[in-house]
Amino acid sequence: MIAPLPPSSGSRLIAIDLARTAALTGMAMYHFVYDLTMFGWLPEGTAVTGFWALFARAVAGSFIFLAGVSLWLAHGRGIRWPAFWRRFARIAAGAAVVTVGTYFAFPQYFVFYGILHSIAVSSLIGLAFLRLPAGITLAAAVVAYFLPDLWRSSALDGPLAFIGLFETRPLTVDFLPIFPWLAPMLCGVAVGRIAERLNLWPRLAPPDTLWLRRLSWPGRHSLAIYLVHQPVLIGLVWAGTWLLR
Template identity: 55%
Template structure:
């Protein structure tokens, strides 16, 4: 099996796959658009349920979350496909897990009845840990596992998972109230698909062809949000809510 070029993975000056950063940028933009609409609903400018009931906005939320997890799976292979770098892995894990804890704390004060106890960052952190277990599994088998994970809620839900400490699984039979919820079943599935396809792309030499040692200015601009996706995730909602609040005060 062809693995990723170790120079690409371990050397800071190695060519970067800008296409992945641009994909993250697109996911960031979609997230901001959705959350801006959600905030407008929160402030009463849109009808209740606009972003949460089945429809285009709810579809956008699902696709965006799936995109983040898919890209996290790709990133796991890109970073550690040539060999696990434990220091880098744990440093990144600590950042994501710490950010997830901040989101939980902030939303607990903002939405005490629907705070985020297992949102997208929590899911990415745990999926990254679980992904290590299948990092060396052949990509077709990872896709099979992804299918099993995706359909697990259809056949594995049980009252045994109704206790709060099992809610991260998504296999409980009770409804939960939270503004962001991506449990392992089924959300580990897009992560696994990203990991599997990253391995397949590596075998086909796609990453080498996509590597951009000297991207154009336009590509650098498009990729910039994707390179700082975690920071943007943490700050965009306070900024959006603040802007809408100010606008609300001005028009009253």
């Protein structure tokens, strides 16, 4: 049996929102480095190699993992379809904005399957795992992670590259295909289920203080912040470049 939901879901959600705030901070740090590289303030390739490349993957994985935890918290005891579709529509609309915006900004490298696309599709797939034991979900996550290393096909290049089993990687500035990026979503679903079974959410809930609510505010508005932060950062770096050079 799964333990009952904690009596104060608001406190529990503050913990998730605080985690999202931390992920947003990491995302902004990475994109600032990316923009500095793009404008020539850092050596070419700084943002896409070494530490910063690993950092970017860790930040993206944390967002998708938290989306999986949230999927379980919201629908683990039964899918609330109206709420699910409202959230899905917001994420899909945000993904469309990113695709259109990057198409005009970087037509040769536009984002056709970035992190928002990945979260939207992985959330749909994640629904199938909500009622399964955590062990099965974690096993599926392992398969999702390693599948691209085990099998690829040129038949899945081009329009089907978003599946992640391509032989030729598409040219795009942000790309998180289904495989392996379904893995952190499924891990989040499994962890959400395990934490609830062990009744961990009340123990993990921080005190509901004014400062923590303020710190959790970005996490509650992560989609909007994601959509606006990069244009703002690019504008700031461009302005700084114009003034200093």
